[in-house]
Amino acid sequence: MPGSLGCRASRSGRRPLPQALAPRAGTATVELLFNLPIWLILILALAHVGRVLSDAQQMALASREGAREASRSRHLPVAGEVPGNVIEAVERQLHHSAVGGSLVILEHNREGARATLASGTGWGVPPNTPLPKLGRYVRVTIFAQGKAQSTTFRDAMVRGDR
Amino acid sequence: MARAAGGRQRVRGTSAGAPAEGAIAGPRRRGAARGRGSVTVWTLLCVPLVLTVLAVMVEVNRLWQARVQLENALEAAALAAVQEWSDRGGGVEEVAAAQAMGLAYARANTIHGVPVELENAEMTSGAAWHFGRVTARGTGYDFRPAPDSPGDLAVLLEARVRVARLLKPLLGSSIGETTVAARVAASYDDSAAPPRPRLIRINGRHGNGDEAAGSRGRDLLRQRGLRGRGSRAFLTGGHRGRSLSLRRWAPPATSWDRVSSSAPAGYHSLCIGPRFAVLGNRTTAGAEGGAAGYEPGAGARVTARPSCGRPAVRGGEAAGECVEG
Secondary structure (H helix, E strand, O other): OHHHHOEOOOOOOOOOOEOOOHHHHHHHHHHHHHHHHHHHHHHHHHHHHHHHHHHHHHHHHHHHHHHHHHHOOOOOOOOOOOOHHHHHHHHHHHOOOOOOOOEEEEEEOOOOOOEEEEEEOOOOOOOOOOOOOOOOEEEEEEEEOOEEEEEEEEOOOOOOOO | OHHHHHHHHHHHHHHHOOOHHHHHHHHHHHHHHHHOOHHHHHHHHHHHHHHHHHHHHHHHHHHHHHHHHHHHHHHHHHHHHHHHHHHOOOOHHHHHHHHHHHHHHHHOOEEOOEEOOOOOOOOEEEEEEEEEEEEEEOOEEEEEOOOOOOOEEEEEEEEEEEEEOOOHHHHHHHHOEEEEEEEEEEEEEOOOOOOEEEEEOEOOEOEOOOHHHHHHHHHHHHHHOOOOOOOOEEEEEEEEOOEEEEEEOOOOOOHHHHHHHHOOOOOEOOEEOOOOEEOOOOEOOOOOOOOOOOOOOOOOOOOOOOOOOOOOOOOOOOOOOOOOO
16 A cells, blocks of 8 residues: 555656655755855865865975085085985975975075075075084975975084084 | 555544544654654764863874973983083093083973973972993983993983873863883994094893892881881882882972982982981982992992082992991
């Protein structure tokens, strides 16, 4: 007795669908369509935030690699562009990230006076973190996506530089 | 049966004043009403969950980034210190200058924009400097905290710093902060052309020190019943790269830092208390109110020291003895 069980008879002979469920399926679909943008926004936000945070970490590592390379460079110019080996070390680290169009600033005092070199695109101001007063230093700062990351190392190629 | 069912339908329909189909459509409408809005409800329930996941993700990544920045700072400090130590000859007396250089380069680096001040107890909950020598073994290096042993000069640096959480303004400094730790080692490679400092990996979790020396220090502590006596100090780690280190329960937790940083190279900085210290292989320590040390090989003497950072006085008592200062 299909009628008494609340099921609609199917003309094609397939298993009858409970009548109470039939209209709900459509409602849920419509609601899902309305809520889909919210879910999309949340998922995209998760992905975007994850990417931004990962890139910030990569920038910290890249500035370290750049500073390490600069501290071991035999030759550091006092003006002009950042040496190619330093740029290469930075780009090697940033290769797997989405960071692009970065600006690299190299500061050092190997020759005694403070020298500032820059390469890349965009613009930025070196951080105001005090530079060490002891020894010869190199500091590499990377600007990208509106953020800056810097690392300072002692110049490893200068001995007795107190 | 069919008549009975139809009769029930008629009776129900008649009583409601509606046709029989209407009697069935009632629950359908209620079911539809129940189903309507369920996705929205689930969405509203899930959005806070997703936002929480987002916040946790940001927090964890922020801590991870802090750890990377701490490692950068410690690497800069260790490299600068070992270079300075080598420039000055690698003697025990030059450790303080080398450490000062290392501190300056740690400070030149930042964690989330805040300079890394290893000597500042508010920021650093623990920092240990070990000056010694390394010899290559396998893929890593064995660290010996004795400047007069063979091998290249090396500095092993461990630190734990406090990092503010995103919710610190709401939670306060008690649970609004957490700590990140890092450990780096650098040696001075004299055989390279030109000679230069480099980062190395130390074998073992805490190096591979002289277990006997560490055990002797622990035994002395136990024999004298000095553990925790007179202070809230206690021995932790037992044996960390040939040295025993001490931390304090009570704030300010600066004693361990002070002792570790002031102990000359090759000396184990061990247990401290208000009036004593127990020392390992060749050790000295400083503490609030006094310190003591002994040197087993040369015959030891334990003496009180009102100030930190000086080697123990030698001679006098037999090796392996330790008395209160």
